[in-house]
Amino acid sequence: MNPLLRLLVLALVLPAAACSTLSAQQRDRAIAIAAAARAPAVDCGQPDRCAEPSPLRALAGEAFAASAAAPDGAPHHYALLLDEGGDALLARVNLIRSATRRIDLQTYIFDTDDSARLVLDELLAAARRGVRVRLLIDQLSAIADLQILAALSGAHQNLELRIYNPTFNLAKPNYLHYAASVVCCFRRFNQRMHNKLLVVDEAVGIAGGRNYQDDYYDWDAQFKFRDRDVLVAGPEVRTMERNFAAYWDDRRSVPVERLNDVARRLLADGVPAMPPARPAHPRRVEALSQAASDPETVRTQLVARAMPVAAVEYLADLPDKHHGDSALEDGVGAAGLAGLLAGAQEEVLLQTPYLVLSDHALEIFRGLRGREAPPQVRVSTNSLAATDNPIVYALTYKYKRRHVRELGFDLFEYKPFPADPPVDPALGGWWPGQAPADAPDPEVARSELPGGSLGGSRGSAGEAQVAAKLRTETRPSLLRTSAPANRPLPVTGAGPRMGLHAKSMVIDRRIAVVGTHNFDPRSETYNTEAAVVIDDPAFARALAASIEGDIAPGNSWVVAPRAKPPVLSGLNYSVGKVLERSPILDLWPWRYATNYEFQPGPECPRPLPRRDPEFHRCYAPVGDFPEVSLGPKSILTRMLTAFGAGLVPIL
Known part of the structure; x- marks a missing residue:
């Protein structure tokens, strides 16, 4: 940015930010107000803090006992894939109620909608019965209600809330603050804590892609994330706990009462009462709450699917990654995933919502492709119709040729209305394509809806989709601005759509x-x-089966080279390849690859790989942006594709 323009922006914005600062005396007084309000009394005098018995929590006892009895000292664990949003929320609420000593929760997004408020109320209840609760939220998408934040700051002695990397020491920055952050301190503003972790009693942990917002638990009426967590019970949870502690103790984690806007609220009004929960769908919340206290439901819905596994490792970055005076070694933390990927011999099955590869990842995949016998690489990602971030998809679209031709990916793009989604209506989930007015009542058994009985597998192909053709746009989340460019785009179907958010991989x-x-x-x-x-063949096969379900023909389109390029194939390929490398100009309208839909029939009884000679006979092209209702807005994607390459480092 031009230095003069930078100074002008700072001159306009920084005075407003400065006005929000507090003196040391004011901040100390706000801290004292919060501390004095924290109730010391607990509702339970029993040693176990009146924890509810949980067969899910009991898995940890079995794992630790097996580890202690192992003659070779090898650790034993249980692991459970949490594929459905309802199961993921059920497990969280059940485990929070089972806690006897401590609950640590770390997340990127914490909203105030039905699912998030349910979890928050459970954390408060745990604190009041004597469990120590620590809640750490990244500031970019932390709770945006100052009354709730101020109430939590003084709610109870057993509950602490910290905000990670707060911009201008605020819990709730406005757009001017964000603008100033980008101008004055771009790198620090972009250093976010993307980790998601729940640890109970250092015995059971849940990690994965889900934040605390209705989108992640199939409860949102317009958009739902196809996401995935894994529950681990056993010794490796202690590593999760140590990693959480490193973030909790880091200087970027600030107690909420120290933030200027929260402190001002405390100075003006004292610690406010927690606003009452007003769920949009109270029967659904009540049904989930009751299920979480039903041992038989927890046993059949969750525990029955847990698998004994041995080799479990939690690879997580440390907050040192955000400190310029402390460099991490290659292979430490989440960077260790690169070594696992580079060691693939036969197959990589990768699922990512945002296929914008880093230079390091490109180097690894090129190395795999360059082998004499390269492993097969299958990638599941979002289509434009399914993604929550069209700007990022524009870069995926830009590099389709590279992904398919150069890297040899077998690429699958998720549909916004998958025929067989992992959604459980019995736990309140809305089926993709089902109009909100027709949303299932949580008390209705799943056997009466597409998909079978409670806890069953995915439903049948077309039953959940509706015939109506309505344009729907998803509501903006805490991360989505009012700018249309960064909202999910209108699609041709009605009701809530689904988009990938799972980040998973299976190697060999x-x-x-x-x-x-x-x-x-x-x-x-x-x-x-x-x-x-998790290094375990049985668990790896289960995860592979889950991802393969997502890339099945009813759930994803196949990306493949065009059968007949619209212009001379050699010219089309060469021009596209040259312009692909340009960050400034890429307006070539004919792409090397496009999306295809499987057409089953007597001559095409089963799906074919894109390299099969009969592929184009059994698959019909559906265009680059199927099911997107853009009209003139299609120009947006092409313009972003043309000029968006410069955004790659921060996407």
Whole structure:
């Protein structure tokens, strides 16, 4: 940016930011107000803090006992894939209620909608019965309600809330503050804590892609994330706990009462009462709450699917990644995933919502491709219709030729209305394509809805989709601005759509990875990330089956070279390749690859790989942006594709 323009922006914005600062005396007084209000009394005098018995929590006892009895000292664990949003929320609430000593929760986003408020109320209840609760939220998407934040600052002696890397020492910056941050301190503003972790009693942990917002638990009426967590019970949870402690103790983690806007609220009004919960769908919240206290439901819905595994490792960045005076070694933390990927021999199955590869990731995949016998690489990612971030998808679109031709990816783009989504209506989830007015009542058994009985597998192909053709736009989340460019785009179907958010990988059907890392520049350079790595063939096969379900024909389109390029194939390929490398100009309208839909029939009884000679006979092209209802807005994607390459380092 021009230095003169930078000074002008700072001159306009920084005075407003300065006005929000407090003196040391004011801040000390706000801290004292919060501390004095914290209730010391607990509701339970029992040694176990009146924890609810939980068969899910009991898995940890079995794992630790097996580890102690192992003659070779090898650790034993249980691991559970949390594929459905309802199961993921059920597990969290059940584990919080089972806590006897401590709960540590670390997240990137914490909203105030139904699912987030349910979890928050459970954390408060745990603190009041004597459990120590520590809640750490990245500032970019922390709770945006100052009354709730001020109330939490003085809620109870057993509950602490800290905000990671607060901009201008504020809990709730406005757009002017964000603008000033980008101008004055771009790198620090972009250094975000992307980790998501819940640890209970250092015995059971949940890690993966889900934040605390209805989108992640199938409860949002317009958009839902197809996401994935993994629950781990056993000794490696102690590593998770130590990693959380490193963030909690880091200088970037600031107690909420020290932030200027929260402190001002405390100075003006004292510690306010927690606003009452007003769920948009109270019956759904009540049904989930009751299920979480039903041991039989927890046993059949969750525990029955847990798998004994041995080799579990939690690879997580440390906050040192954000300190210029402390460089991390290669392979430390989440960077260790690169070594696992480079060691692939036969197959890599990768799922990422944002396929914008970093230079390091490109180097690894090129190395795999250059082998005499390269491993097969299958990648599941979002289509433009499914993504929550069209700007990032524009870069995926720009490099389709490189992904398909140069790197040899078998690429699959997720549909916004998948035929067989991992959604459980019995736990309140709304089926993609089901109009909100027709949303299932949580008390209705799943056997009456597409997908079978409670806890069953995915539903049948077309039953959940509706015939109506309505344009729907998803609501903006805490991360989404009012700018149309960064909202999910209108699509041709009605009701809530689904978009990938899962970040997972299976290597050689033996190593399973579930976490937050996208192998993109932001994950590598700016964000801190984390992943659970499980070296176990049975668990790896289960994760592979989950990802393969997402790339099945009813759930994803196949990306493949065009059968007949619209212009001379050699010219089309050469021009596209040259312009692909340009960060300034890339307006070539004919892409090397496009999306295809499987057409089953007597001559095409089963899906084919894109390299099969009969592929184009069994697959019909559906265009570059299927199911997107853009009209003139299609220009937006092409312009971003043309000029967006310069954004790669921060996407």
